[in-house]
Amino acid sequence: MNREQTDFARVYHDHVWRVYGFLAYRLRDRDAAEDLTQGTFERALRAWSRFDPRKASEITWLLTIARNLLIDYHRRDRSALIEPIGERASPTVPGPEERLTTSAEMLSALAQLGEREREILALRFGADLNGPEIAAMLDLSLANVQQIQSRSLRRLRGLLEAGNRRPRMRVRSERKRAE
Numbered sequence: 001m002n003r004e005q006t007d008f009a010r011v012y013h014d015h016v017w018r019v020y021g022f023l024a025y026r027l028r029d030r031d032a033a034e035d036l037t038q039g040t041f042e043r044a045l046r047a048w049s050r051f052d053p054r055k056a057s058e059i060t061w062l063l064t065i066a067r068n069l070l071i072d073y074h075r076r077d078r079s080a081l082i083e084p085i086g087e088r089a090s091p092t093v094p095g096p097e098e099r100l101t102t103s104a105e106m107l108s109a110l111a112q113l114g115e116r117e118r119e120i121l122a123l124r125f126g127a128d129l130n131g132p133e134i135a136a137m138l139d140l141s142l143a144n145v146q147q148i149q150s151r152s153l154r155r156l157r158g159l160l161e162a163g164n165r166r167p168r169m170r171v172r173s174e175r176k177r178a179e
Contacts, residue, residue, distance in 0.1 A: 008048050011058050012041055018059055018127045019066050025126025026070055026118070028107065036073060040066040060137045063127055067119075067137075109159035117152035124149060 024033040
């Protein structure tokens with residue numbers, strides 16, 4: 001193995017689960033996340049000679065590639081064109097996405113957040129990036145990333161708490177007093 005191959009093998013080993021975690025957090029489909037992870041590293045390998053560590057860290061570069069593949073994936077989402085064949089057996093070994101969100105309530109609450117909020121949470125908790133890395137990747141200020149993350153987590157908590165509360169029936173006199 002030459003030095004370039006050895007370097008890329010190290011990058012793959014160091015970052016494959018962070019890339020997969022980001023994609024799994026965004027897609028909720030293990031097969032698609034695995035395919036896009038593979039695509040990310042295929043593109044990275046083809047472009048490895050052009051990687052410049054002065055411009056971005058390895059993980060930021062890889063997640064930028066993964067993010068672009070994810071955008072392309074959503075643009076050409078062909079799942080509506082394919083007729084489902086039926087349920088298939090789930091893998092026997094749980095993937096990292098299973099530890100991220102397993103409840104229907106969490107998935108529902110995440111779906112109510114905006115695209116940018118979900119992306120920042122996926123980068124933070126799926127890809128395990130820190131604030132400065134997310135800011136560099138999305139070309140935002142660190143303060144903006146922190147603010148979006150904080151607001152998103154507060155909103156997510158509120159949505160989850162609201163989902164756990166049972167709606168209370170108000171009596172007619174209570175409604176009048178409230179007005």
